[in-house]
Amino acid sequence: MGVDTEHIRLALEQWEPFPIHRVPRPIVLTAPLRNWHARVKRELASGNWQSEPVAPSELTAKQDAAAREDLRYFGPDSRERAFGPIVRTRAMFGTDRGVLHVPALVVHADDGHGLHLAIDPDFARTHCWRPPALTKPASDIWARSSEDGRSLTVHFTMVTRSTAAQPHAVATETDTALLVDAVEEWQLPPDAVYPAVDGFLTTRSTLVHLAAPLGDRVLICLGYGVGTPSFATPVPVLPPVPPAA
Numbered sequence: 001m002g003v004d005t006e007h008i009r010l011a012l013e014q015w016e017p018f019p020i021h022r023v024p025r026p027i028v029l030t031a032p033l034r035n036w037h038a039r040v041k042r043e044l045a046s047g048n049w050q051s052e053p054v055a056p057s058e059l060t061a062k063q064d065a066a067a068r069e070d071l072r073y074f075g076p077d078s079r080e081r082a083f084g085p086i087v088r089t090r091a092m093f094g095t096d097r098g099v100l101h102v103p104a105l106v107v108h109a110d111d112g113h114g115l116h117l118a119i120d121p122d123f124a125r126t127h128c129w130r131p132p133a134l135t136k137p138a139s140d141i142w143a144r145s146s147e148d149g150r151s152l153t154v155h156f157t158m159v160t161r162s163t164a165a166q167p168h169a170v171a172t173e174t175d176t177a178l179l180v181d182a183v184e185e186w187q188l189p190p191d192a193v194y195p196a197v198d199g200f201l202t203t204r205s206t207l208v209h210l211a212a213p214l215g216d217r218v219l220i221c222l223g224y225g226v227g228t229p230s231f232a233t234p235v236p237v238l239p240p241v242p243p244a245a
Contacts, residue, residue: 004222008172008179011222011232014131015177020216026129028096028218028234029119031137093119096218096234102127131232134223138230141180141221144238149213152237155205156182169206177218180208180235 019026091104103120119128130137140157154169169180182204219237223230 007222007226008181010226011179011220012172012174012177014133014232015218015220016174017131018129018176018218020176025216027100027102027127028130029124029128029137030094030096030234030236031139031230088120094236096236098236098238130234134229134232136229137233138223139221139233139235141182142236142238143180143208143219145214145240147240149215150210152180152208152210152214152219153205154180154182154208155203157203169208171208171210173211173217175217177220178210178214179220179222181222182206 086105089104090101092099092101093104103123105118105120141154143152143154145152152171156169169182172179172181214237219235220232221235223233225231
């Protein structure tokens with residue numbers, strides 16, 4: 001699996017307008033990862049995140065109408081569908097710097113498929129940022145930063161191949177973002193025509209050294225590729241593991 005430099009350039013171009021110097025830094029929402037809820041539970045158990053329950057309240061007619069329109073963008077499903085009552089509450093969402101407890105909407109679907117949770121569109125418009133074309137973030141990649149921010153341990157999910165060596169990741173950096181792409185070196189027999197795919201999905205990790213500290217830049221990946229609603233998806237970066245007591 002090689003690196004497509006043109007696709008990398010296009011992905012980083014999506015994040016050039018990111019207002020990196022804005023205070024506070026805009027929130028960058030990420031796609032839920034596999035086992036993300038288990039990660040949230042571990043964070044809560046560690047005491048790093050304090051829950052602050054807020055009693056739900058009915059939206060005004062104007063807020064209700066705006067929410068129904070915007071849920072196609074910020075909500076769990078891009079398809080047209082009928083919504084029932086919408087109430088405001090607070091909930092945890094994944095961001096590129098961990099989990100945050102933010103205003104949210106609980107949506108009762110009229111089609112009988114239960115409840116849906118979406119970030120409050122008013123809050124998203126004023127506090128969040130992502131490229132307009134990125135409507136459905138999708139990634140199985142996450143990373144953990146070093147103490148000085150000059151290296152990242154990147155974890156990614158891929159198919160194990162008996163004909164591939166240990167993969168590594170390549171980082172391409174700009175002033176506002178950096179993109180990591182996993183690279184496998186094929187180890188094929190002389191008479192092989194196609195790479196053998198004979199394994200199963202597994203999570204691997206690799207250390208990536210950066211040219212400059214990560215800072216407030218956004219770590220991204222290619223998602224499902226150019227032209228898809230997940231192109232240039234942001235990737236969660238967790239803080240360093242604290243030293244054992």
